Amino acid sequence: MSLPGTYRVGEPIRDTKAPEGPIEDRWDKRRFQAKLVNPVNKRKLTVIVVGTGLAGGSAAATLGELGYKVKSFCYQDSPRRAHSIAAQGGINAAKNYRGDGDSIYRLFYDTVKGGDYRARESNVYRLAQVSVNIIDQAVAQGVPFAREYGGLLDTRSFGGTQVSRTFYARGQTGQQLLLGAYQALERQVAAGNVEVHTRHEMLELIVSGGRARGIVVRDMVTGEIETHLADAVVLASGGYGNVFFLSTNAKGCNTTAIWRAHKKGAYFGNPCYTQIHPTCIPQSGDHQSKLTLMSESLRNDGRVWVPKRKGDDRAPGDIPEGERDYYLERIYPAFGNLVPRDIASRAAKNVCDEGRGVGPGGLGVYLDFADAIRRMGRDAVEKKYGNLFEMYERITGENPYEVPMRIYPAVHYTMGGLWVDYDLQSTIPGLFVIGEANFSDHGANRLGASALMQGLADGYFVLPTTIGDYLAGAGSFGPVEEGDVAEARKAVQDKIDKLLSVNGDRTADSYHRELGRIMWDYCGMERTEESLRKALERIPELREEFWNNVKVPGDAEGLNQALERAGRVADFLELAELMCIDALHRTESCGGHFRAESQDADGEALRDDENFAYVAAWEWTPDGPVLHKEELNYEYVKMTQRSYK
């Protein structure tokens, strides 16, 4: 075993498979060059898709419609419940319906810049291109986007942008987009092209002849361990923000599918890149099981402030205008309350660290609608944000029309994930990774409303083209070796047996909470060399303790939710260490990743392009991680220090 925090450097990644030439033509070129599979052969090819969120649902539906035999898996009782359902704010697209100067190029430009120059230009350009088709597709499926009185689609602006390019469906954009994909998926089920396996959890990847050829799953109702084989495997299993225990993610979100694949040879890209969302409802006590996001669109009309004076505990209404600090408007006059997420989150943390936070524990800032209500009238505010206000009141018991909301940053989205090339293929041939599960096109810091865009771009448009190129060669793959299947099944069985046999005296959840605490304190919004080293000492100890002292009741047969949870926590305990190693080695700040040692005179994040303009792709080996660097080149968007002042 390696010392905590140590790693080796391996060969750099030289080829990402992105075509050369003018950026506008690259995707067309790739599509033209991709080999096609003849329709008769498609029926003989099987593709496994793990996950039924926006990425997996749209991919499975499209692949089914193309004529492949598709097997789809999710851990919930229906594909419609994937975590994508919870996305509130909206989805970006370069439609320029407003005529406010938007274009594919501008969306591309804003995303590369908002990603703090840690995303690939070719991929981001493609994303911006395809964004336009996503809206067409969704509208044709009957997704009820918000409309103007004239019957045309409405848009709004979102944090970090000055054009109005975000399409939305009240505060339920993710729900409506997911239902569109889910309905397309169920249509393919009816047509006999897709088989959906709900309440099935992928626990291992089967690699044979150097290629991904199947998965091992547990039927969560019967407890049976099943093998499913295929010609290619697609992971669309979402993000791993729940490593922090408290996050805005659904309770079941986990890293198991991608972590198992990582240990089978898929590189993990930028694991430490976590996006922190600035507008969540603050934690209320130790019993809390998750955090709830308040859509960022609220910042369009709400104003963020804290008292000027430290320890001022008067009720917000008793604090006169002159004694309030509208700090975002003060520090960032050009963007004000609409600065990007990383900036808004850090600013909130800073004022709370200064002792000016509000609410219990001082971990909160006000998001105030009093001005908006005065300006637009309560009715207009209610129309625009009513459901969000209701949700806030339900959770906190406070009426946000009368007292300002309290918000605090929370872990929201993970920008790291399995490394993929331009074709969305991982370093294991035949293993494709889409949506939040891959290391994504966004780099260090994603702007709002682009995860939905990425999930659907991958699933509806990109993967269905690029996977065909791979499957065109499927005839030569050879049979799946029985030994490889047996080995994967044994790994699953051993792990389950071990978890059930420890019979210690702490629950898996209690370990998860403790891990989450370590991660948030030492590898969260702000990290230092020292904090990360502390985490790297503590995590292996905690993992060791877990395996010696966890208590998992019941047996392997039938529904056993405690067993499911324990398996996920075990994987988080391993991933967390890699996240800290990645964070430790990147001695620069960028976006949501803030290294306290790397800041400018104003306390803003300081990037180090000279040394860190690369994707960190980590290989798993029994003696510790190996770092492979993929250099990032910027031909179109000049790297500059981001400034929102």
Added chain:
Amino acid sequence: MNLTLKIWRQNGSSDKGRMVTYRVEDVSPDMSFLEMLDVLNERLILAGDDPVAFDHDCREGICGMCGMVINGVAHGEQKLTTTCQLHMRHFKDGDVITIEPWRSAAFPVIKDLVVNRSAFDRIIQAGGFISVPTGSAPEAHSVPVPKADADAAFDAATCIGCGACVAACPNGSASLFTAAKITHLGLLPQGQPERESRARAMVEQMDAEGFGGCTNTGECTAVCPKGIPFDTIARMNADYLKAASK
């Protein structure tokens, strides 16, 4: 506060099931109902007992996965609320709370409070979609949609597929769920070509799944966490009759 819970325990669909009484202490009013059950489960696990199985995921009222009958009412007495969004501040110290699964022939119990709602997916498979292959969609602005229609379609589209309507209905009817989807798609210009065939296929599937018929008792809308309007059912019936008479 301290509570007494009477929870339905059932080990699989062939088990008969029974109510079991538990005490939970130190419940904070800020907890959600599910967090209160988490606390109970942590204690059961440490005591070597079998924790109570229940479904949940988003815990913010949108995925539709949670759902239990609380004191006789699906998702509890709080209006327009899913179980995960129900908070303990609505209960009092010393309360006795009964907790049971959705009960319907079409939703077999898997374990404790977890039921199988796959029948809903099969109703959607029957026609709850607009047939549009990927990549062939027309420009989004080529078909304007009057705002009023878009808004009404939206109101119906917000159904989360939780199944509370079925659990509350004395007949175990799935009409509100089915009607919500038929209304959502039927109000949009994109949904017109398949409007009647969709209504017919979905209604027939609903019957085939063993859900009961609708006798207009309105219990469904009373518990629906998303406030799906009752008149969607009339719309469904009208579309169905039109289709059936052809």
